Each structure stands twice: as structure tokens, then as C-alpha cells.
Amino acid sequence: MRKQFKNTVMDLAADDDNIVMILGDVSVYLFGEFKEKYPDRFYNMGICENTLISVGAGLSSQGFSPFVHTIAPFVTERSYEQIKLDMCYNQFGGNIASCGASFDYAWDGATHHSYTDLAILRLLPGMEVIQPGSNKEVDVLIRSQYDNGNATYFRLSDHPHNIDVPDIEFGKAAVLQDRDSNLTVMTAGPILGNVLEACKELDVNLVYFHTIKPIDAETIASFKHTNILVIHDAFGLYEAVCEVPELSVSFHGMPDRFCDRYGTLPGTRKEIGLDVESLHKTIQKKLDGVCCGLSG
Amino acid sequence: MIPNCKDIRKSILSISRESGHGHIPTCFSVVEILYAVYSTIRHDPENPSWDERDIFILSKGHASLAHYTVMAHFGYFDMQSVYSYGSFASDFGCHADRLKVPGIEASTGSLGHGIGLAVGMALAFKIRKNSRRVYALIGDGESNEGSVWEATMVATNLKLNNLTIIYDNNMSHSRGLQIHNPAERFKAFGCKVTEADGHDLIGLTSEISKNGDMVKAIVAHTKKGYGCQTLIDNQYQWHRKSPTESEFEKLIGELDEKAI
Known part of the structure; x- marks a missing residue:
């Protein structure tokens, strides 16, 4: 699913100069192609999830469509207040694309599990919360939501299902x-x-x-x-x-x-x-x- | 204290007395800083969303009353409108809302958020190869928050020489987690650091107008309650207090007595 995420973002970035990637020291190799092609719009900012969100909000305030990408529990539970205030209350939206939830990092134990992210983020006014299940859902839903100015959470998994869900549309079951x-x-x-x-x-x-x-x-x-x-x-x-x-x-x-x-x-x-x-x-x-x- | 800054302090006292709200000592520590910022940056009160303006973020959001009064002084809105401060129907809350007040660039209140936002904005201008600058005023007590230093590290790593951090060293930190020698800390984090008398308007204006090739940090040494000895001597009591009529008269008298 992360590979699909990269492919979709690469494709969008070809026509959209406002896409900026902010990585929390994950998927750096995966996004090597993006870094090579758009060096001024690729930032591996390091392991500082609070700041990743605030910086994303700051970029959004100036018209960019940032993708903040790192591990789910750290970017949601640890940075909840930055998402709440910097992105939602200020209306400086942006995209948060996590990996690792719920138990993709099973071997790393409970510190790396993430199963409250969807529940807490859905409580924030103006937030969009998306849990794609397949690569096709990742592609369709990122394309439809990434630049609408809202704060949008994409919960990516390394273990997608392979079911061809019909008529994928944001907000529709x-x-x-x-x-x-x-x-x-x-x-x-x-x-x-x-x-x-x-x-x-x-x-x-x-x-x-x-x-x-x-x-x-x-x-x-x-x-x-x-x-x-x-x-x-x-x-x-x-x-x-x-x-x-x-x-x-x-x-x-x-x-x-x-x-x-x-x-x-x-x-x-x-x-x-x-x-x-x-x-x-x-x-x-x-x-x-x-x-x-x-x-x- | 030049007349304008004295007048601004009187407005702060008057609005606080009228509204029953206000962090007066912390407001008084930043009046000259705010005045110097708005005297220096590119901005247009007639067109607050001018797309070539510089950005100022008051990260220590509880000094909002000082911010409003300085902005009113520069013509963003009428001072009289600020007298509704903190009331249910007012747009002028005790922590500013950027969607309610023209010229407010970020809604702050929870401490430690302003620098991160400022870093994102400064990075945006770098990507667009735009000469706009970003200024963030943070408190020393606020700088107990780890996010302040996290964002500072990111800023220096990105070499954001269009970002100026102004650190209000009014000794709030001395109540709890102390930050000894903040200038050395900012230097260690990779900033170009200068220190200034935070109540010297001319010196501050000079420092704020200087740019360099690194993230700039100005450690402004200030006093909580500057201008009124009663406030300086009784900071804890006055932290969130608004003056009664007799206290108001006394504080105005102390301001008038101050010759500078």
C-alpha cells in the first residue's frame, strides 16, 4: 500500500507543484525517486512528529498540499494536539499518511501498535478519516481528497486486502x-x-x-x-x-x-x-x- | 518608554479593567517587542492578507491583549472594538483566533505550537523562492515545551534564514523549569543569536531589521509588568488579574511617573 501511495503521489506531483513530502524518517528509500525529481519538495525532517504536523500546517497555510508520512501511533497519538490545533482549529489542512497500524509492526510490540488513531481523529471538527483497505482504494481516495484544504488522515497498511470493492467514493460505504x-x-x-x-x-x-x-x-x-x-x-x-x-x-x-x-x-x-x-x-x-x- | 508604548500600556490596563480579563504583566513585557516588529516587517493594515507581507506569529498567545492593542495602534482595527475583549460575542478572545481578527496569522494559545507553524511558513517561502520573512515571538516559560526545541532544530537544519525567533526572557521560567542562558541554547541549536534589552525600542527595531544567513534568535531581556512597579513586585498576584478602579488609577499613575 505504501508503494501505491508513492506511485499515486508521484503521478499527482507531475502536474501539481504544491505537493510537498514530509517524512518522519520512514519510507525514505521508497520515496527516493520523488526526492530525485522534486528535491525542493522532499524533506525527511527526522523523528519529530509534533513538528512534522506543525510544519505541514504551516506549508498548508501558504497554499501547499503537504503529505506528512510516518508511523501511525507517533504521528496521531503523540501529535494529537498539533493535528487538533495547527491543522483543524487553524484550518491549515493537510494530509497525514501513516503506516504500521493496527498491528503491521506486530513484532515490535505494543509501543508500535496503533488502534485508537481512527477513533480519536474522527472526534476533531473538520477532519477526514480514511482507512483504505486496498491499493485501488489508496489511489482513488488520495486523488479525490488530497488538495481540498481539509485535514485528511490516510491510514496505510502493508497488508491490503485484494478484494475489488466496487464504486469507491469518499464517504460512501x-x-x-x-x-x-x-x-x-x-x-x-x-x-x-x-x-x-x-x-x-x-x-x-x-x-x-x-x-x-x-x-x-x-x-x-x-x-x-x-x-x-x-x-x-x-x-x-x-x-x-x-x-x-x-x-x-x-x-x-x-x-x-x-x-x-x-x-x-x-x-x-x-x-x-x-x-x-x-x-x-x-x-x-x-x-x-x-x-x-x-x-x- | 516612548509615549506610544506608554499609551499602549494604558490601553491594555483600560481594556483589562473594562473586560475583567487580561494577562497584564506578560502583556507589559512584550509591548516594545510587538511595536518594534510592526515597525519593521512588511505589512499593510489596510490589506491584512497582502500576499507579499511578512508573517508574525504570537506563539505566547496569552499576550493577545498586547497584540491587539499594538495592532490597533498600527491601524488594523479600531481600539474601541478591543474593549469587548474576552466576552462571548467578541472576536477579540483572550487567545486570538486568526479566523476572527484580520491580521492575526495563527490561532495560538496552547504553548509550543508557534515555532513549528512558523517553520512551515518559512519553508513555504523558501520553496517558492519568495523573500517574505517569518517572525515568531515565544515565551521563556513556553520554552519548557519540547516542541519549541524540536522545531528550532528543524529550522536550523533547513537553514531557514528567513525565520526570526524572538524569545521573551521575562523570567516566567524561573517559577518552574528554569532555562539558564537561553542565548547559549539557541546558539547550540544552530541559530545566529543576539541579545537585546527587550524594552529598548530603538535597539530592538535595529535587531529585528537585520537578516543573516542563519535562523535568527533574539533573546529579549524583559520584565513582567514593565512600566508599573506594582506589577513587577507582585507578578504572581497579577498573573491573570484585572484592576479595580482604584488599582487602575494607581497603575496609570505609576505609568505616568515613569519618565522614559
Whole structure:
């Protein structure tokens, strides 16, 4: 997904002199081509996330479209106030493209995990929050949002799903399964790969989001006659869905504890019940409950 | 104290008495600095968004009342409008909002944000090969924030010789985390450093007008409450206090007694 990010930005920069790359000492080799071609618009500023955001806001104030790119927990949780005040309150928007969330850096442990970023950023007025799940979504959504003057968060993953989501449009959910079921699964981002695999033989509806804010309340509301199960490897989507009135919603995903093991992304997903097998059991159990009138 | 700066201090006292708000001692420490900045930079109060203007950011945003009164003095808006300071309906908040007040370049308040924004703006002018300059006024207490030094490092690494940092050394830092010898610190971070009497308008104006080939840091030595001995002697009590009628008369008298 980072390679797609680079390719899309390179393509846009060919026609747009206002694109400036600000790296926090990540993806430096990947963006070597950009540096070579546009040396006065490429800055590896170092490991100083607060300042990366403030500088991005300052560039934005003078008409540039900056991309601040570094590791998710550090650029969001550590720099939350800079995003809130310098970008959102001042209306000096810009693009923040993170990597590593939620558990892409599983082997690095809990310090490098990031699963609150979507939830906290969606609370900021004027913020756009995007969790692309595939390379195609990265390309379409960056092109549509990068220069609109808003503060926009792109949460990039090194583990995209390979599902061809139809009609990708900012702020619009995609209904991937509509089986007239009493249970609707809602999910977002790369975990769709596991969720779709777990759902495909089950009699459930499936709604997919790449945009967390603004949330597609209209599509959510169209399933309010069903029980909704949000499955997500982060906070943020569940809370956004719950804001739509008159729903019956439950959540399967993040536990209220640190995931303090190491290893690989699949290992961490399995630990918290987000591997295909666990998801299948969870959804089947929910479906059984719904059918027996136990859920609600 | 030249008459203009005395008048500005009187306006600060008067607006604070009227509104019930104001960080008067910290405002009084920066009056000459603000006056010198607006006497030096390229700006047009008739056209605050002039696209060739220099940029000034008040990073120590709680000195907003001094900022407003100096800007009013230079013609950005009528002084009378500032008397609504801090009220619900006012555009002149206790921390300035750039979207409400013409000529305010950045909404500040939370400390440690102004330099980072200034670095981004100065970099923007460098990329555009534009001669515009950026000035950021920061406090010594504010400089307890790590983001101040982070941004300073980035500025010097980028060789932003179109950026001037003015450090109001009014000894606020002495209450808590002390910053000994700030000039040496800025020098160590790669800035071209000068020190100045922060109440010497002529000297400050001269320093602010000088540019070089490095990020410039001016350590301005000031006194909180400068101009009123009562404020200098009772800084803690007056940190956020606005004067009563009798206190107002006393402070005005102290200003009038000051011969400089």
C-alpha cells in the first residue's frame, strides 16, 4: 500500500507543484525517486512528529498540499494536539499518511501498535478519516481528497486486502453482501479480507467502509431493521456506527488490554479473535442468536 | 518608554479593567517587542492578507491583549472594538483566533505550537523562492515545551534564514523549569543569536531589521509588568488579574511617573 501511495503521489506531483513530502524518517528509500525529481519538495525532517504536523500546517497555510508520512501511533497519538490545533482549529489542512497500524509492526510490540488513531481523529471538527483497505482504494481516495484544504488522515497498511470493492467514493460505504438477513456485519480497512472469507458461506449482510469520517449514515440506517455486528481491528468504526440512531449494534474486535505479544500480524489477529476461523465462529454464533431471538 | 508604548500600556490596563480579563504583566513585557516588529516587517493594515507581507506569529498567545492593542495602534482595527475583549460575542478572545481578527496569522494559545507553524511558513517561502520573512515571538516559560526545541532544530537544519525567533526572557521560567542562558541554547541549536534589552525600542527595531544567513534568535531581556512597579513586585498576584478602579488609577499613575 505504501508503494501505491508513492506511485499515486508521484503521478499527482507531475502536474501539481504544491505537493510537498514530509517524512518522519520512514519510507525514505521508497520515496527516493520523488526526492530525485522534486528535491525542493522532499524533506525527511527526522523523528519529530509534533513538528512534522506543525510544519505541514504551516506549508498548508501558504497554499501547499503537504503529505506528512510516518508511523501511525507517533504521528496521531503523540501529535494529537498539533493535528487538533495547527491543522483543524487553524484550518491549515493537510494530509497525514501513516503506516504500521493496527498491528503491521506486530513484532515490535505494543509501543508500535496503533488502534485508537481512527477513533480519536474522527472526534476533531473538520477532519477526514480514511482507512483504505486496498491499493485501488489508496489511489482513488488520495486523488479525490488530497488538495481540498481539509485535514485528511490516510491510514496505510502493508497488508491490503485484494478484494475489488466496487464504486469507491469518499464517504460512501459498499454493500458487499445483501442477503436479506437479520444480521449485518460492518467492517473497514484491510481486515475485510478475513471478514469476507468468514462471511461468504453465511447468511449475513456485509457492509464495508473505507471512510470512517464522514461516516455513511444513510447506508448504515438502511440496515437498522437488522442486528448489526461491527468487526474491526481498531476503535472508531463501532463508535461512528453507534451514532446513527435507532440501531442495535454490537462489537467484535479490540480488547480492553494491550496486545503484549510479538510475532506477526496474523498471530496478533488470531490472539484477539480476528482470524478467519474465529470470525466465522463469532459471526455464526451471533447469527444463531439472532435467529433464536437472543440478540439485540 | 516612548509615549506610544506608554499609551499602549494604558490601553491594555483600560481594556483589562473594562473586560475583567487580561494577562497584564506578560502583556507589559512584550509591548516594545510587538511595536518594534510592526515597525519593521512588511505589512499593510489596510490589506491584512497582502500576499507579499511578512508573517508574525504570537506563539505566547496569552499576550493577545498586547497584540491587539499594538495592532490597533498600527491601524488594523479600531481600539474601541478591543474593549469587548474576552466576552462571548467578541472576536477579540483572550487567545486570538486568526479566523476572527484580520491580521492575526495563527490561532495560538496552547504553548509550543508557534515555532513549528512558523517553520512551515518559512519553508513555504523558501520553496517558492519568495523573500517574505517569518517572525515568531515565544515565551521563556513556553520554552519548557519540547516542541519549541524540536522545531528550532528543524529550522536550523533547513537553514531557514528567513525565520526570526524572538524569545521573551521575562523570567516566567524561573517559577518552574528554569532555562539558564537561553542565548547559549539557541546558539547550540544552530541559530545566529543576539541579545537585546527587550524594552529598548530603538535597539530592538535595529535587531529585528537585520537578516543573516542563519535562523535568527533574539533573546529579549524583559520584565513582567514593565512600566508599573506594582506589577513587577507582585507578578504572581497579577498573573491573570484585572484592576479595580482604584488599582487602575494607581497603575496609570505609576505609568505616568515613569519618565522614559
